[in-house]
């Protein structure tokens with residue numbers, strides 16, 4: 001079996017191997033005794049340092065620190081303030097700064113230079129996400145000719161939006177140096193194909209292949225999954241039960257918990273969700289005192305201005321709705337700006353009557369899948385899901401799909417979820433569980449690796465997309 005080399009901004013070194021990417025790559029790297037390369041997570045003054053090498057459970061890690069200037073320019077700057085907003089259709093929030101772009105390019109080149117000498121001829125290189133759009137090209141420039149794949153965890157927007165990035169061509173050409181390019185959804189894949197034909201002069205060979213400069217590039221949708229069996233187990237763990245006991249006194253008579261769990265990010269549509277809950281309370285006074293909406297949203301990227309503004313917006317919206325509708329013995333919105341561990345989250349998902357997952361745009365959204373995995377099949381809750389989450393492509397038959405910009409429509413969907421008869425809840429849950437358990441994280445990983453290594457024997461699982 002060929003050795004796998006994973007490249008991602010953050011590695012799972014020293015931390016829990018939990019959450020989509022960390023679990024998927026970790027398992028693959030353990031199986032193949034692979035190498036995981038990326039940022040150490042440390043910001044080290046002004047001096048660049050080399051690579052730190054260590055091993056955990058047979059997996060080799062090679063990590064490097066960022067200098068303060070690199071952390072500002074590459075990570076907080078170009079990746080998070082230019083690429084992230086554009087890829088989430090928010091050109092209005094994007095800040096394009098030439099110096100930050102240069103820094104992003106330099107970091108990619110520097111990382112490629114550090115990685116290249118560690119590659120062996122037969123390695124498979126798997127690069128992750130928008131931090132490393134040019135990485136494959138940088139490796140090729142150094143002489144790397146081996147099989148190389150790229151997976152984009154976030155959406156790829158329509159060409160008109162991606163073209164707003166001043167250096168869009170250089171970035172996309174860099175990605176095209178890969179042999180396989182993976183997307184979360186068919187619609188992301190098609191956006192990329194359309195863009196590449198129009199802007200790079202690529203030729204579309206079929207739905208899943210482009211040709212550029214005489215090279216064939218596979219482009220495919222590989223919707224990322226979760227370790228559903230493991231997550232279901234977590235929902236029955238002691239810690240999960242303890243979390244349920246702690247929240248139960250706050251659920252009111254009908255014990256109707258509506259739950260949202262997100263990183264605090266403007267792409268997640270949390271303010272729209274608060275407004276929809278406000279509208280629901282306007283429309284349905286009979287629900288006052290009967291429902292409890294809990295939103296868990298730990299602040300992220302707090303050094304980026306837009307994120308600090310979002311925090312203020314949420315504080316004020318929740319305050320207003322609670323002020324308008326709350327009572328001596330009831331608070332409609334419980335908004336917790338902190339994170340909980342996976343066991344605790346799994347427990348909360350399990351007792352939530354409604355899983356409220358309404359991003360404005362999202363690559364996949366693993367919370368939607370975790371919510372499904374944690375439900376009791378005999379008495380499942382209902383998933384209210386944004387049509388703009390990547391997960392909607394797979395989960396449309398079981399979830400109640402909403403347009404998160406449509407406050408009234410979202411409020412109606414929450415109401416429908418709260419009052420849905422058991423038979424329909426079970427029918428919908430069955431459809432959701434089939435996808436979440438069937439197309440899980442191992443399925444995703446094997447699907448990608450089968451394409452990255454067509455001659456290889458993978459781990460023997462049968463993959464059909």
Ligand code: ADQ
Pocket residue numbers: 019020021153154224261262263296297298338339340341345362363364365366367370
């Ligand atoms: P994220 O934007 O981080 O990931 P998502 O997929 O929803 O989004 O969640 C990642 C994980 O973080 C989940 O496992 C979730 O349980 C956990 N999490 C979220 N909020 C939490 C909280 N408040 N406390 C504790 N844990 C929390 C990016 C893309 C997504 C894509 C993933 C994987 O933006 O679209 O689904 O990568 O490819």
